[in-house]
Amino acid sequence: MKFSNRYIFLYISVLVIIVAGTLAIVSLVLRPRQEANRKGETAARILKAAGYGALSTEQAVALFDSVASPITDSQTERYAIVCSDGDTGQVVYVSGKGLWGPIWGYVVLASDNNTIKGVAFSHKSETPGLGAKITEESFADSFSGKKIYNADGEYVSVVLAAKGNSEANAENSVDAISGATITSKGVEKMLYEGLKDAGK
Numbered sequence: 001m002k003f004s005n006r007y008i009f010l011y012i013s014v015l016v017i018i019v020a021g022t023l024a025i026v027s028l029v030l031r032p033r034q035e036a037n038r039k040g041e042t043a044a045r046i047l048k049a050a051g052y053g054a055l056s057t058e059q060a061v062a063l064f065d066s067v068a069s070p071i072t073d074s075q076t077e078r079y080a081i082v083c084s085d086g087d088t089g090q091v092v093y094v095s096g097k098g099l100w101g102p103i104w105g106y107v108v109l110a111s112d113n114n115t116i117k118g119v120a121f122s123h124k125s126e127t128p129g130l131g132a133k134i135t136e137e138s139f140a141d142s143f144s145g146k147k148i149y150n151a152d153g154e155y156v157s158v159v160l161a162a163k164g165n166s167e168a169n170a171e172n173s174v175d176a177i178s179g180a181t182i183t184s185k186g187v188e189k190m191l192y193e194g195l196k197d198a199g200k
Contacts, residue, residue: 042106046091049108049118049140051084076194087111092198096190099182100125103134103190109148109198116158119143121187131183142174148195157192160184 040057043064047055055063068091071078077093088111095104105121121134133139143158150156150172160176176184 045120045122046079046081046106046108049106049120050081050089050091051117053084076197078198081108083108083110083117087117089117090198092195094190094194096186096193098123098126098134098186099131099180100127103183103186105134105190107143107191107195107198109195113198114147114149116143116146116148123183126183127180130177130180133177133180134183134187139177146174147171148191148198155196157195158188160188 040061044055044057044060046068047060047064050067052063068079068081071080071090079091080088081091082088089109090113092107092109093104094107095102097103101124103121103123103126105119107119108117109115110117119140121140123132123134126132126134146158148155148157156172159173161173163175163178176188
């Protein structure tokens with residue numbers, strides 16, 4: 001059986017419309033669930049940085065809503081939060097650029113607006129085993145207890161120094177990721193820019 005070009009064109013056009021419509025409907029139906037999952041994952045990561053340990057997304061959403069509230073007079077995303085040790089601090093959203101794309105994260109500051117209680121970083125496309133290590137727990141743990149002001153009260157944020165050199169100014173520096181200089185510099189810059197108003 002031979003079909004005309006017009007018939008084939010119409011058939012393909014109808015098929016494309018049906019597939020596109022189906023995908024659009026599926027996307028709309030799944031969007032609330034995807035948004036809920038994203039919110040839960042973000043809440044879980046922030047709460048872990050605030051000392052609450054690992055939580056499921058459902059647990060994290062419920063707990064986050066009870067211990068954190070948005071700081072509405074800030075131009076950036078911030079939350080007041082009660083940490084697991086009872087200290088009332090703040091969560092500051094930071095964002096920047098890594099080697100291959102965006103990097104971002106949340107920094108939990110203690111009530112003194114100087115001491116970092118914890119961090120949670122993420123990225124879009126950093127190199128596995130190198131820049132992608134910013135998401136690893138060992139890297140995040142290295143920020144715990146660090147200060148964003150030096151002993152003279154000057155804002156310095158946290159420097160990512162070459163491994164072994166962070167001891168020179170231990171309160172304000174951590175070890176950079178070996179082999180990921182650009183990503184490390186990106187983290188350093190986003191912290192400097194993102195936290196400079198946090199103590200005010």
